[in-house]
Amino acid sequence: MVLSINELEKWIKQDLDQKRYFTKQSWCKPSRFDAGQKVYDVVIIGAGQCGLALAHNLKMRGIGRILVLDKQPLDKPGPWSTFARMPALRTPKNIPAMESGNPLLSFRTWYCAQYSEAAYDSFDYIPTENWKEYLAWFRKVLEIDVINEYEVAELESQTDADCFKIIPRQGDGQQVYFSKFVCLATGMTASGAWHMPEEYVGLLPEHRIHCAWDDIDFRKFEGRRVAVIGSGAAAFDNASASIEHSCSQLTMFSRRIFPKGEGVSTILARGRNDALIFDEESGQAPADILQPVLDYNQYLQPQDRAKLLALFFKDGRSAPRPEYFANIKHIEKINILEGEKISDLRLNSREEIELISNEKAHLFDELIIATGPQYNLELRPELKHFHQDILTWKDVIFDENVLSLGVQPILSESYQFRSKHGDSEEVISRLYSMSDVVLSTVGIQCVAKVSQIIAEDISKRLFHSSFDHIMDFIQDEENYQTN
Incomplete structure (x- = not known):
C-alpha cells in the first residue's frame, strides 16, 4: 500500500x-x-x-x-x-x-x-x-x-x-x-576552497575563461568551440551543459589516464569466492569485503591506512571509471584527451584561445577550468x-x-x-x-x-x-x- x-x-x-x-x-x-x-x-x-x-x-x-x-x-x-x-x-x-x-x-x-x-x-x-x-x-x-x-x-x-x-x-x-x-x-x-590554478590567472579576458563552480551562462556558448580543463565530475557536468546549449565543439583535457579496469569499490563489493578453499562453501554467495573495509580501516596503523586510502583516492577522485561514463549526458559528443600536459595558454591575434598541450596547439572560443578545490x-x-x-x-x-x-x-x-x-x-x-x-x-x-x-x-x-x-x-x- x-x-x-x-x-x-x-x-x-x-x-x-x-x-x-x-x-x-x-x-x-x-x-x-x-x-x-x-x-x-x-x-x-x-x-x-x-x-x-x-x-x-x-x-x-x-x-x-x-x-x-x-x-x-x-x-x-x-x-x-x-x-x-x-x-x-x-x-x-x-x-x-x-x-x-x-x-x-x-x-x-x-x-x-x-x-x-x-x-x-x-x-x-x-x-x-x-x-x-x-x-x-x-x-x-x-x-x-x-x-x-x-x-x-x-x-x-x-x-x-x-x-x-x-x-x-x-x-x-x-x-x-x-x-x-x-x-x-x-x-x-x-x-x-574552489581555486583557479595560478598558472591560468590573468592569461585570458575574464569573460572568456570560466570556473566550473561559478554561475555560467551557457546560452552564450551556442555555436562556439569550448575547452574544459579537468576530468572529474564537475568537468563532465560542465561539458554536458555546454553541449546541451549547442556549442559547436567540446574538448576535454585530462592530465591523467582514465582507469581501464574495475574500481576498488566494485572489486571489494563483489567479494572473494572462498569455495576454492572450502569445498563445503560451494554455491554460496561471496561475502562483501567492501563493508568491513569501510567500517574498520580507521583502526589500521597510519602507514597501512595510508596505503589503502591511496587506492580509493586514486580510483575514485582522479578520474571517472568506465562504468561512470554510461551515466554522463552527451558523453558521445565529448572529445576526451587523456595524459595531457598544458604548457601554454594565450589569446592569439584572431582573438582565439590558443591552448598548447603535449606540444600541440588547439584553438577555442571559451575555456572552462574544472580542476576542483x-x-x-x-x-x-x-x-x-x-x-x-x-x-x-x-x-x-x-x-x-x-x-x-x-x-x-x-x-x-x-x-x-x-x-x-x-x-x-x-x-x-x-x-x-x-x-x-x-x-x-x-x-x-x-x-x-x-x-x-x-x-x-x-x-x-x-x-x-x-x-x-x-x-x-x-x-x-x-x-x-x-x-
Missing part, C-alpha cells in the same frame, strides 16, 4: 511526537553568554543532506537547541542549483541516506507518495530536481531550523564559557550566535583561528607515493578534528566535520552512519557536562530553576 503525501506526513508526525521530537527544548544544561544571549547545544554549518541528517539525529536524541546555518538561499539547497549541473545523482537510488533507519523518511517512500511506485521504478539514479524537492520536504516535515543566506566569516573560541562565537560575514545583517559544539557540513570545500585548511573561514593546531596527514606520515592529500585533517573515530598540541585539544575536539574531509580518514561512508556517530558522541559529551544540572533537578524539582 502506497501512502499519499498527506498520509505519510501524518504518520511521521504521530511517530515522532511520541519521542517529543518537535520540542525546541533540550535535556542539556541551558547556557547563556555575555549579555544573556542563548548558547545553542549544536550549530551545524551547511544545510545540505549531511547537515539535515545530523540535525535529525540530534533531535532524535532529545537535543532541541540546534541551529543550521546555510549560505545558500532557501530555494537553492546544496550544490544542486549551482555548480552541480548533472541531471541525476551519481549514487544508486537504493543507497541508505538521510532517513537514518526510518523508512518513512526515505527518498523512496517520499517519492512514491509524491508521484508513484511506477515512476520510482523507472530510474536507477535519483533525478537532481527530485532530490532538491526531497531535501526541502525533509527539512519541512521535520521542522529543522535553518537560517539561509548566512555565511560564516569566522569562529572564535570563548574559553571562559566553553562555547564558540559564530560571526557572520560583514554586511550580511545577520546576528552573532553562540554554540557549545560546531559541525562543518560544507561539502567538497570542507578542507579548502584546493585543499588548504587556511582557506576555511570557520577554521581561521584553529587550522594551525589541527592534525593533518603530513604531521603523521606524508609520502607522495602513498597519499597525495597530506594537508587533509585526520579526524577522530567520532569525526572530530584532532589537535597537534595537547593544550588546544579541548577546543579543537568540539569541532566536527561530516563533509568530504572524512574521506581521507575513514574512506567513503554513508551519510546515515556518519550523522549517527557524530550525534551520539555529542550527546554523550553533553550528558556528561549536564550531569550535575540533571541531578539538581532530580533532587529538588520543586525549587529547580533554569540558570
Whole structure:
C-alpha cells in the first residue's frame, strides 16, 4: 500500500511526537553568554543532506537547541542549483541516506507518495530536481531550523564559557550566535576552497575563461568551440551543459589516464569466492569485503591506512571509471584527451584561445577550468583561528607515493578534528566535520552512519557536562530553576 503525501506526513508526525521530537527544548544544561544571549547545544554549518541528517539525529536524541546555518538561499539547497549541473545523482537510488533507519523518511517512500511506485521504478539514479524537492520536504516535515543566506566569516573560541562565537560575514545583517559544539557540513570545500590554478590567472579576458563552480551562462556558448580543463565530475557536468546549449565543439583535457579496469569499490563489493578453499562453501554467495573495509580501516596503523586510502583516492577522485561514463549526458559528443600536459595558454591575434598541450596547439572560443578545490585548511573561514593546531596527514606520515592529500585533517573515530598540541585539544575536539574531509580518514561512508556517530558522541559529551544540572533537578524539582 502506497501512502499519499498527506498520509505519510501524518504518520511521521504521530511517530515522532511520541519521542517529543518537535520540542525546541533540550535535556542539556541551558547556557547563556555575555549579555544573556542563548548558547545553542549544536550549530551545524551547511544545510545540505549531511547537515539535515545530523540535525535529525540530534533531535532524535532529545537535543532541541540546534541551529543550521546555510549560505545558500532557501530555494537553492546544496550544490544542486549551482555548480552541480548533472541531471541525476551519481549514487544508486537504493543507497541508505538521510532517513537514518526510518523508512518513512526515505527518498523512496517520499517519492512514491509524491508521484508513484511506477515512476520510482523507472530510474536507477535519483533525478537532481527530485532530490532538491526531497531535501526541502525533509527539512519541512521535520521542522529543522535553518537560517539561509548566512555565511560564516569566522569562529572564535570563548574559553571562559566553553562555547564558540559564530560571526557572520560583514554586511550580511545577520546576528552573532553562540554554540557549545560546531559541525562543518560544507561539502567538497570542507578542507579548502574552489581555486583557479595560478598558472591560468590573468592569461585570458575574464569573460572568456570560466570556473566550473561559478554561475555560467551557457546560452552564450551556442555555436562556439569550448575547452574544459579537468576530468572529474564537475568537468563532465560542465561539458554536458555546454553541449546541451549547442556549442559547436567540446574538448576535454585530462592530465591523467582514465582507469581501464574495475574500481576498488566494485572489486571489494563483489567479494572473494572462498569455495576454492572450502569445498563445503560451494554455491554460496561471496561475502562483501567492501563493508568491513569501510567500517574498520580507521583502526589500521597510519602507514597501512595510508596505503589503502591511496587506492580509493586514486580510483575514485582522479578520474571517472568506465562504468561512470554510461551515466554522463552527451558523453558521445565529448572529445576526451587523456595524459595531457598544458604548457601554454594565450589569446592569439584572431582573438582565439590558443591552448598548447603535449606540444600541440588547439584553438577555442571559451575555456572552462574544472580542476576542483584546493585543499588548504587556511582557506576555511570557520577554521581561521584553529587550522594551525589541527592534525593533518603530513604531521603523521606524508609520502607522495602513498597519499597525495597530506594537508587533509585526520579526524577522530567520532569525526572530530584532532589537535597537534595537547593544550588546544579541548577546543579543537568540539569541532566536527561530516563533509568530504572524512574521506581521507575513514574512506567513503554513508551519510546515515556518519550523522549517527557524530550525534551520539555529542550527546554523550553533553550528558556528561549536564550531569550535575540533571541531578539538581532530580533532587529538588520543586525549587529547580533554569540558570
